Amino acid sequence: MHAAPGLPDGAPEVLPPWWSAGETATRDPLLWDSRAVIEALALSKRHGSRLAVDDLSFTAPDGAVTGLLGPAGAGKTTALRLAVGLDRGAGTVLVDGLPFAAHRRPSQAVGVALDARALHPGRTAVGHLRALAAGAGVPRRRVAEVLERVGLVGAERQRPAAMRRGAAVRLAVAGALLGRPRTLLLDDLTTHLDDDARAWLRQLVREHAEAGGCVLLAAGRAADVVDCADRLVVLRRGRLAASGPVADLLAHAGSAVLVRASDPGRLAGAVLRWGGSVDPLPDGALVVTGLDMAAVGEVARAEGVALHELTARLADLDSSLQSLELPETALVSGAPQPSGVGA
Numbered sequence: 001m002h003a004a005p006g007l008p009d010g011a012p013e014v015l016p017p018w019w020s021a022g023e024t025a026t027r028d029p030l031l032w033d034s035r036a037v038i039e040a041l042a043l044s045k046r047h048g049s050r051l052a053v054d055d056l057s058f059t060a061p062d063g064a065v066t067g068l069l070g071p072a073g074a075g076k077t078t079a080l081r082l083a084v085g086l087d088r089g090a091g092t093v094l095v096d097g098l099p100f101a102a103h104r105r106p107s108q109a110v111g112v113a114l115d116a117r118a119l120h121p122g123r124t125a126v127g128h129l130r131a132l133a134a135g136a137g138v139p140r141r142r143v144a145e146v147l148e149r150v151g152l153v154g155a156e157r158q159r160p161a162a163m164r165r166g167a168a169v170r171l172a173v174a175g176a177l178l179g180r181p182r183t184l185l186l187d188d189l190t191t192h193l194d195d196d197a198r199a200w201l202r203q204l205v206r207e208h209a210e211a212g213g214c215v216l217l218a219a220g221r222a223a224d225v226v227d228c229a230d231r232l233v234v235l236r237r238g239r240l241a242a243s244g245p246v247a248d249l250l251a252h253a254g255s256a257v258l259v260r261a262s263d264p265g266r267l268a269g270a271v272l273r274w275g276g277s278v279d280p281l282p283d284g285a286l287v288v289t290g291l292d293m294a295a296v297g298e299v300a301r302a303e304g305v306a307l308h309e310l311t312a313r314l315a316d317l318d319s320s321l322q323s324l325e326l327p328e329t330a331l332v333s334g335a336p337q338p339s340g341v342g343a
């Protein structure tokens with residue numbers, strides 16, 4: 001059994017190893033109830049005449065990565081800022097049953113990486129983390145641990161201006177991990193990342209979730225979250241367009257399949273007969289909608305057409321997800337509170 005670092009009021013006194021052993025330990029499912037960790041209820045935020053977030057409710061459970069997905073301007077950053085009290089607005093966000101600011105040590109409840117570019121230009125990576133640790137009441141030795149965790153050992157003395165995007169993202173994540181938080185809020189870190197850094201981030205959030213943590217990962221493109229998220233909350237112009245398990249949403253979104261075949265004309269005719277739609281591309285590939293990948297494979301086999309490529313076409317997924325109208329019912333279990341967020 002372990003002591004409770006930054007334990008919020010009302011949390012169990014007996015904690016799973018996950019709390020103190022950090023992000024590599026395995027969560028004991030018998031000790032934690034599976035429940036929503038983040039509960040956002042009726043969030044609204046206006047910037048002048050524009051409603052950046054409009055009556056938005058969603059939840060994010062523990063043991064899972066929840067993708068907060070929407071195009072530029074959909075309200076992802078505003079929703080995250082409301083969650084941690086950086087913006088004031090209407091509605092309520094509870095993290096582990098409490099507003100962010102009501103936690104005894106907020107940074108030990110929630111790790112936040114909102115803007116990987118917002119680093120003090122005069123500080124080195126290690127200086128940045130030491131300053132954050134001091135502000136959050138985290139022991140200085142934790143800085144070395146998080147530098148190692150994010151793979152920045154050897155780059156401690158680099159300054160933000162000299163950092164590539166991937167290193168800046170690692171540093172932002174290191175800052176979020178300092179307080180060993182159960183919950184991570186990560187805003188749009190996937191954009192402009194190279195494949196290695198993207199794969200690293202994906203693995204890190206998966207490990208955090210598999211250790212029992214809650215991750216809310218904002219992204220502008222479905223391709224950046226569908227392969228690491230368990231659930232999606234899809235935003236459209238500040239409102240909830242859809243939420244639920246990734247597999248369910250992908251099934252409803254009717255994602256397209258890109259296919260290259262030995263005889264595209266013959267395959268296209270067969271797809272149409274099987275009830276699908278076909279959009280031929282100039283290079284001979286076909287974009288099939290209305291049939292899933294397995295069905296396209298079956299059609300090809302039945303027609304004796306060889307397949308050279310068969311892939312989900314994620315670029316189309318963004319627009320499909322944006323046109324969904326599938327908010328889950330009974331999203332929020334926490335009781336609404338009278339005061340506004342960030343108050």
Ligand SMILES: Nc1ncnc2c1ncn2[C@@H]1O[C@H](COP(=O)(O)OP(=O)(O)OP(=O)(O)O)[C@@H](O)[C@H]1O
Binds near residue numbers: 072077188
């Ligand atoms: N401080 C601000 N002042 C005025 N308008 C703002 C401000 N912050 C956000 N907005 C507007 O609110 C809307 C939502 O912005 P927000 O940054 O939350 O969206 P986003 O989904 O995070 O987009 P992006 O991926 O581009 O960051 C946008 O129209 C944006 O222009």
